[in-house]
Amino acid sequence: MSQRPKVVVTRQLIDEAQKLLEADTDLDIVQWTSDQPCDRTWLLEHAKGASGILLMLSDTCDEELISTSGDQLKVIASFSVGTDHVDREALRKRKIRLGYTPTCLTDAVADLTVMLILMAQRRAGEAMGKVIQGQWPQMPWSPLLMTGPQIGGSTVGFLGFGRIGQATLKRLLPFGISRVLYLTSKPGQPVKEDHFGIIKDASIPIEPAKDWEQLASESDVVIVGCALTPDTKHLVGTEFFSNMKKFAVLVNIARGPVVDTDALITALDKEQIFGAGLDVIENEPNIQADHPILRQPRCVLVPHIGSATIATRVQMATETVQNLLAGLKGEAMVNEVEL
Amino acid sequence: MSQRPKVVVTRQLIDEAQKLLEADTDLDIVQWTSDQPCDRTWLLEHAKGASGILLMLSDTCDEELISTSGDQLKVIASFSVGTDHVDREALRKRKIRLGYTPTCLTDAVADLTVMLILMAQRRAGEAMGKVIQGQWPQMPWSPLLMTGPQIGGSTVGFLGFGRIGQATLKRLLPFGISRVLYLTSKPGQPVKEDHFGIIKDASIPIEPAKDWEQLASESDVVIVGCALTPDTKHLVGTEFFSNMKKFAVLVNIARGPVVDTDALITALDKEQIFGAGLDVIENEPNIQADHPILRQPRCVLVPHIGSATIATRVQMATETVQNLLAGLKGEAMVNEVEL
Numbered sequence: 001m002s003q004r005p006k007v008v009v010t011r012q013l014i015d016e017a018q019k020l021l022e023a024d025t026d027l028d029i030v031q032w033t034s035d036q037p038c039d040r041t042w043l044l045e046h047a048k049g050a051s052g053i054l055l056m057l058s059d060t061c062d063e064e065l066i067s068t069s070g071d072q073l074k075v076i077a078s079f080s081v082g083t084d085h086v087d088r089e090a091l092r093k094r095k096i097r098l099g100y101t102p103t104c105l106t107d108a109v110a111d112l113t114v115m116l117i118l119m120a121q122r123r124a125g126e127a128m129g130k131v132i133q134g135q136w137p138q139m140p141w142s143p144l145l146m147t148g149p150q151i152g153g154s155t156v157g158f159l160g161f162g163r164i165g166q167a168t169l170k171r172l173l174p175f176g177i178s179r180v181l182y183l184t185s186k187p188g189q190p191v192k193e194d195h196f197g198i199i200k201d202a203s204i205p206i207e208p209a210k211d212w213e214q215l216a217s218e219s220d221v222v223i224v225g226c227a228l229t230p231d232t233k234h235l236v237g238t239e240f241f242s243n244m245k246k247f248a249v250l251v252n253i254a255r256g257p258v259v260d261t262d263a264l265i266t267a268l269d270k271e272q273i274f275g276a277g278l279d280v281i282e283n284e285p286n287i288q289a290d291h292p293i294l295r296q297p298r299c300v301l302v303p304h305i306g307s308a309t310i311a312t313r314v315q316m317a318t319e320t321v322q323n324l325l326a327g328l329k330g331e332a333m334v335n336e337v338e339l
Numbered sequence: 340m341s342q343r344p345k346v347v348v349t350r351q352l353i354d355e356a357q358k359l360l361e362a363d364t365d366l367d368i369v370q371w372t373s374d375q376p377c378d379r380t381w382l383l384e385h386a387k388g389a390s391g392i393l394l395m396l397s398d399t400c401d402e403e404l405i406s407t408s409g410d411q412l413k414v415i416a417s418f419s420v421g422t423d424h425v426d427r428e429a430l431r432k433r434k435i436r437l438g439y440t441p442t443c444l445t446d447a448v449a450d451l452t453v454m455l456i457l458m459a460q461r462r463a464g465e466a467m468g469k470v471i472q473g474q475w476p477q478m479p480w481s482p483l484l485m486t487g488p489q490i491g492g493s494t495v496g497f498l499g500f501g502r503i504g505q506a507t508l509k510r511l512l513p514f515g516i517s518r519v520l521y522l523t524s525k526p527g528q529p530v531k532e533d534h535f536g537i538i539k540d541a542s543i544p545i546e547p548a549k550d551w552e553q554l555a556s557e558s559d560v561v562i563v564g565c566a567l568t569p570d571t572k573h574l575v576g577t578e579f580f581s582n583m584k585k586f587a588v589l590v591n592i593a594r595g596p597v598v599d600t601d602a603l604i605t606a607l608d609k610e611q612i613f614g615a616g617l618d619v620i621e622n623e624p625n626i627q628a629d630h631p632i633l634r635q636p637r638c639v640l641v642p643h644i645g646s647a648t649i650a651t652r653v654q655m656a657t658e659t660v661q662n663l664l665a666g667l668k669g670e671a672m673v674n675e676v677e678l
Contacts, residue, residue, distance in 0.1 A: 014482055035481060058480060079482065107491050111457060111514060118454035122648070125467060127641040134628030136642045141397055142374060143353055143418065143652050150648035152446050170513045175450060247649075289473030302466040303475045309461070309489035310586075313482050 004028040005051035010038035017317030061086040075327025079320040092339035099323025099333045104315040105307035110167035116277030119300045120249035121148045126297040149247045152176035157219030160226025166195045180206040216243035228255035241267035249275045256282040268296045343367040344390035349377035356656030400425040414666025418659040431678035438662025438672045443654040444646035449506035455616030458639045459588035460487045465636040488586045491515035496558030499565025505534045519545040555582035567594035580606035588614045595621040
């Protein structure tokens with residue numbers, strides 16, 4: 001048997017990260033190489049004697065996996081932003097370290113947010129649908145044909161105003177937006193962190209909303225970018241929509257259940273709002289072809305691709321390997337969960 | 340019979356512009372009010388004795404219309420950016436003035452350009468298609484699932500670098516692009532006009548390309564924003580695509596025939612480029628449902644909606660009425676064609 005520390009890796013990694021892992025010749029690497037999620041039985045069998053485990057969001061890290069691994073286990077490195085799949089308490093009591101990758105997807109998600117705002121305002125889904133169905137030749141030109149609201153001059157309302165929200169704002173400024181409102185868990189209070197140095201010296205008003213009613217009623221664009229908590233579940237529901245402007249659009253890049261899907265469908269049917277752009281939705285990914293949201297021409301829905309850029313995923317994989325190696329060597333991780 | 344000057348208007352105008360027109364009580368206004376394009380016979384009949392005609396892109400202004408109107412005709416005000424539908428020579432020899440609206444759509448088109456870049460990079464059409472077809476539940480997560488190139492770090496190449504191109508660049512800067520190349524009718528020479536004051540003090544290199552080969556081979560994003568001329572027709576064709584990067588995207592917001600559609604389809608089939616976003620295409624609007632471009636999952640096509648925002652169309656309509664009134668009174672127009 002090898003005397004080198006054993007690490008179990010539940011997926012083939014992107015090239016750059018795989019090379020970084022393999023460059024450490026002191027490791028005995030055991031790796032699941034299929035494109036399918038790692039088999040639980042395989043994982044439990046191979047975890048025995050492991051010093052480190054690099055795993056995905058789809059792999060549950062619980063008491064069973066940890067105790068099966070054995071006392072030599074030093075580190076779990078998760079390729080994920082969230083760590084809901086990990087039993088933190090089980091790690092804490094054994095002093096096993098936990099690495100994750102929360103920061104590297106800000107740019108990719110902010111980019112997608114801008115895309116969804118513009119798609120909702122400019123009726124991109126509806127417009128593409130008409131072309132695909134062969135209707136373009138029968139669309140006689142008229143001054144208001146396929147028009148939507150323009151982002152210039154808009155008041156933009158952020159539900160949640162952390163790193164991703166502020167990175168989105170940075171991108172929106174040169175589009176000529178005229179005002180920003182934001183709502184955090186402390187309504188009416190200015191945010192403490194100005195992540196990109198744009199709030200302090202902004203040339204437009206950037207103000208905390210006093211409550212969600214103000215944000216809903218005064219915004220032309222509402223961006224849902226807050227965490228999902230008992231307080232935010234269905235925060236954007238029937239009452240919220242009835243406060244929104246007729247030409248306003250809603251974008252959700254956070255978590256599906258912050259928006260009440262039934263209420264959104266009703267708001268679109270009743271033309272209480274102009275359109276919506278969603279990267280997330282309640283009950284995803286179980287959205288069947290007959291889901292009523294898919295019959296809304298003014299709603300764009302993409303399958304949770306906020307962080308889906310090659311650069312971001314390479315960065316996530318690389319940081320996960322760095323966290324794994326740091327955990328084995330007792331060094332500082334790129335991002336470590338405080339247990 | 341009325342002694343007030345008669346004006347013929349070939350469409351019901353957007354509210355604000357209609358009010359501006361009707362506010363001039365000195366006019367005898369004759370207006371086509373159907374949603375369909377103005378009937379030619381109706382136009383010829385009512386143009387008799389008109390001092391001014393406000394018309395759309397779909398109305399031909401030729402020798403017949405002008406001579407039928409009579410010698411009192413002073414002004415044609417066209418609700419359009421282009422004036423190909425107007426016989427300029429027929430106007431010039433009678434000293435009839437021609438107004439048009441070339442400048443007010445810059446922001447709307449620049450907004451749409453950013454949308455199309457992001458949609459092409461982030462595979463928006465393909466992603467929406469999978470959701471609509473009910474495939475989301477069967478998309479097992481993997482690190483590179485639905486990933487595309489990220490705009491941060493991109494070199495952006497502009498074919499044509501006028502007002503719309505520069506307005507697009509202004510929006511792209513905070514996305515973290517790293518370099519700009521542009522090609523005008525004078526390759527290798529710096530542009531004279533810095534419309535928004537962003538070129539002079541830019542924090543990234545903004546350079547004229549020496550030829551299209553350099554622009555094609557070094558850009559991660561290529562934006563077609565040039566006029567259609569004999570020199571630019573099919574400029575983006577087989578050779579251009581074979582020079583492009585495998586992960587580059589092409590966006591066309593100018594005129595369809597600058598891009599050779601067959602060559603684009605081949606480039607997408609052969610994966611010579613990553614994707615495309617088109618607001619215009621050869622032979623538009625006659626794009627039937629079986630057009631081969633519509634079978635390309637990595638190509639997004641919208642039906643020439645570049646200027647289709649409510650604010651822009653209101654502005655266009657208002658400026659057209661202002662041009663009409665200025666022409667009648669011998670005052671300065673917002674934008675007048677030099678005949």
